[in-house]
Amino acid sequence: MRMPLVAALFALVIAGAGAVPAVAAPAPAPETVAAESAAAPVKDAAAPAIQAVNLAGTVALSNCSGSVVRFPNSLDTDPALVLSNGHCLSTGFPEPGEVLVNQASSRTFGLLNSAGTRVATLRASKLAYGTMTDTDVSIYQLTSTYATIKSSYGISALTVQNTHPTAGTAITVASGYWKTLYNCNIDGFVYRLEEGDWTWKDSVRYTSACQTIGGTSGSPVIDQSTGNVVAVNNTGNEDGGTxxxxxxxxxxxxxNVTVRQGINYAQETYLIPACFTTGNQLNLSASGCTLPKP
Incomplete structure (x- = not known):
């Protein structure tokens, strides 16, 4: 948002898709939001896991969650990438229609292992892509390769699926910020999801079991049957507003407008792989790339 105070409040809620953790002092700027005083959410065990999804490869940002990701054609020698939300950018929320590409960044990310223990600090070399138009995504390029991360910490990147997700799929939202897993299913897809000044296309709607909270924004949404990333968690209807x-x-x-209080959402990621070509470099002119352009 444009006003600093509103931006800080927005970072607490939309940067989490759901209830906001309590804080003892007035909300700080989005980049420094933390919720250490809040209790971590209780894991939802209602949906049986098809395969064991854990926190390996997820990362904690200063105000959000994220994950180290690769694409089906990525090489081990390529620079690794971190996936999160556009509204989690340290520079604030992109305006509707704004697309950021290949901007210098030295942002750091806390890399987690399967148990949620922080094992390393990874550093970005640039923000490869960031927007809140049609989707809500940020992709950072790291100074480390996949091979280096694997050999140093024993952690592999999560693969971003390059096909549309399917309704009914059992999923896990893996929050590096909270070190917590939320299990539910894809309830369906939303033609347009509107929030404030932003509109997101073909969004994922969760079943009610995924009660994600402040800090979970940017979490990978993982298909339990494949272990692949099918979306990135980003928002939820907090109190029934329209x-x-x-x-x-x-x-x-x-x-027609429908309001679902307490229901949370994610943005699909299957369009992203086509826009990253040789060397994991962004190429918005590549064949099949339909991400919003500057």
Whole structure:
């Protein structure tokens, strides 16, 4: 958002998709938001896991969650990438229509192992891509390769699936910020998800079991049957408002609006791999790349 105070409040809620952890002092700037005083969410065990999903490869940002990711054609020698949300950028929220590409960044990320123990600090060399238009995504290029991370810490990157996810799929939202796993299913897809000034296309709606909270934004949404990333967690309707900040609404192709209080959402990631070519470099002109362009 444009106003600093609103931006800070937005970072607490939309940077988590759901209830906001309590803080003892007034909300700080988005980049320094922390919620150490809040209790960590209770893991939801309602949905049986098809395969054991853990926290290996997830990362903690200063205000959000994320993950080290690769694409089906990435090489071990390529610079590694970190996936999170566009609204988690340290520079604040991109305006509607704004797309950031290949901007210098030295942002750091706490790399977690399967048990959620921080084993390393990874550093970005640049922000490869960031936007809140049509989707809500940020992708950082790291100074480390996949091979270096694997040999040094025994952790492999998560693979981003390059096909559309399927309704009913059992998923896990893996939060590096909270070191917590949320299990549920993909309930369906939303033609347009509107929140404040932003509109996101073909969003993932979770079943009610995934009660994600402040700090989980940017978490990878992992298909339990494949272990692949199918979306990135980003928001939820906090208190029943209609299309306002922290209260996204669903809009269908006919313009009908539906509000689902307490339901949380993610943005699909299957379009991203086509936009990264040789050497894991962003190429928005590549064949098949349909991500928003500057």
């Amino acid at each position: 299309c306002t900040v922290n209260n996204p609404c669903e809009v269908d192709a006919s313009g």
